[in-house]
């Protein structure tokens with residue numbers, strides 16, 4: 341079975357209720373509202389009783405992401421390049437409207453790249469991308485350590 | 496009484512209800528609306544509306560085969576990939592990993608060469624190209640592959656792109672008076688741009704509640 345742990349959305353939590361009472365290990369009752377993962381045994385009782393839908397049961401291991409057809413990837417990539425180009429133009433223009441367009445294009449582009457095979461940060465594609473960053477020549481200020489840490493954490 | 500739906504953002508004008516926010520009384524017929532009346536959500540002109548309550552789906556009949564492999568990603572595209580993965584990790588409640596990807600996204604954004612001779616007119620051209628070609632081809636590819644995830648992203652992107660086109664078109668005519676004394680917001684989920692002072696409760700495109708919107712500030 342895929343083991344899970346409980347995570348509380350502090351934004352949705354109304355901080356008054358039953359999750360404190362049902363947790364068999366006391367993991368939900370903490371001074372900073374963050375559920376103590378080291379105690380959580382993944383029973384899911386807290387999520388079941390939460391009236392606000394504030395607790396999610398999160399898997400330790402994610403399933404493989406959905407496969408993508410090459411043609412979809414190619415078409416999405418063309419669109420990504422176009423949106424990136426528009427973000428670049430908007431970023432060089434002054435004013436609030438330009439800023440809104442820059443942001444709007446970024447958000448669309450993120451969604452487009454996500455649907456071209458980069459949904460899951462733990463996927464083979466994402467890891468291959470990180471590895472390619474280490475293999476390619478990079479400018480001197482490149483945060484190599486961030487990439488290396490990510491490859492370890494997302495293993 | 497009839498209803499008319501904005502083909503850009505899906506706002507429904509119901510003759511029975513009018514549009515009290517912009518001073519249109521209940522029972523005002525469509526052809527009695529001023530010719531320069533605009534969609535209160537996205538600012539589209541009257542001719543962008545279709546009669547009826549249902550969304551109009553266009554049917555594509557042609558398809559182009561592409562067998563070229565994707566080119567290497569530019570610095571800005573890498574930044575976009577990284578900020579997308581940062582978002583994914585935020586959803587997984589992995590703050591440390593999300594912050595690392597956000598750092599990479601910032602790095603690559605800074606690496607990206609600024610556009611030379613930037614102009615709103617170029618944005619309009621590019622938006623047009625997306626609507627005429629890039630979105631059509633991507634929609635075809637997604638339909639053929641029965642890729643509903645891609646389709647979802649494309650449905651949103653197509654609407655937002657058309658709204659950008661409408662905004663850019665009006666900006667060409669009106670200039671900065673388009674946003675003068677008005678707030679500008681961007682939906683952080685789909686990229687919808689709202690200009691006005693009566694922010695809708697939900698994003699008309701992706702339906703998230705409006706606390707997911709970012710207010711754009713000057714400077």
Ligand code: SF4
Nearest residue numbers: 363380381383384386
């Ligand atoms: S899943 Fe079970 S053990 Fe974990 S916090 Fe919730 S109630 Fe406690």
Ligand code: SF4
Nearest residue numbers: 353354356357359390
């Ligand atoms: S049950 Fe839900 S809303 Fe109530 S305190 Fe627990 S997490 Fe917060």
Ligand SMILES: [Zn+2]
Nearest residue numbers: 682685698701
């Ligand atoms: Zn939205």
